[in-house]
Amino acid sequence: EVLNLKKERLNTLKEDRKNNLIQKVLLCEKVEQIAEIPYDKASDWNKKTNEISEIFDAWKKTGPAPASQNDTIWKRFRDGRDAFYKQKKKFFAGLNEQRDGNLILKEDLCKKAEEMMNSSDWSSTTKALIALQKEWKEIGPVPEKVSGAIWKRFRTACDHFFTAKDDAFKDQKKEEIENFNNKLAIINEVKALVET
Numbered sequence: 001e002v003l004n005l006k007k008e009r010l011n012t013l014k015e016d017r018k019n020n021l022i023q024k025v026l027l028c029e030k031v032e033q034i035a036e037i038p039y040d041k042a043s044d045w046n047k048k049t050n051e052i053s054e055i056f057d058a059w060k061k062t063g064p065a066p067a068s069q070n071d072t073i074w075k076r077f078r079d080g081r082d083a084f085y086k087q088k089k090k091f092f093a094g095l096n097e098q099r100d101g102n103l104i105l106k107e108d109l110c111k112k113a114e115e116m117m118n119s120s121d122w123s124s125t126t127k128a129l130i131a132l133q134k135e136w137k138e139i140g141p142v143p144e145k146v147s148g149a150i151w152k153r154f155r156t157a158c159d160h161f162f163t164a165k166d167d168a169f170k171d172q173k174k175e176e177i178e179n180f181n182n183k184l185a186i187i188n189e190v191k192a193l194v195e196t
Contacts, residue, residue, distance in 0.1 A: 021065035024073045031080035103142040113157035122165050
């Protein structure tokens with residue numbers, strides 16, 4: 001009976017390991033499927049990184065496969081995971097390179113805006129700054145550590161010009177209103193003279 005019990009446990013252990021192998025093959029397939037897709041957004045890479053992490057947690061909770069296949073299945077899983085992280089690293093390196101290039105372009109726009117910020121040629125400078133603002137939006141993100149500072153620099157130059165323009169036109173409006181009131185007064189005087 002002890003021999004039968006041992007044989008039964010051994011069969012159960014073999015069956016568990018076969019089931020573990022099936023589970024691990026499925027986990028490998030999930031990792032490989034995730035690894036073969038080239039994602040084009042940082043948010044997608046971060047989401048998929050979380051999925052890979054969850055799959056790895058499931059892997060660790062799954063017991064061993066049959067000894068003859070345990071190393072092979074682990075290598076398959078590790079290779080899939082490594083392929084994913086290699087592509088992720090490459091994507092973010094390219095993204096950082098692109099953001100560095102965007103920073104150079106935005107610094108150039110800042111210089112142009114700063115050159116125009118004291119202009120009193122209201123019409124052409126307004127058009128030029130609006131064009132720069134449109135170009136700014138089309139460039140794309142810069143490295144996060146300098147994003148706020150570069151935006152503030154550009155915004156400050158634009159705001160300086162548009163505030164000066166608003167102030168100039170406020171004075172002009174006041175002058176126009178005064179001229180209009182003076183003309184009304186003259187018209188009223190002329191009317192009074194005509195009546196007498």
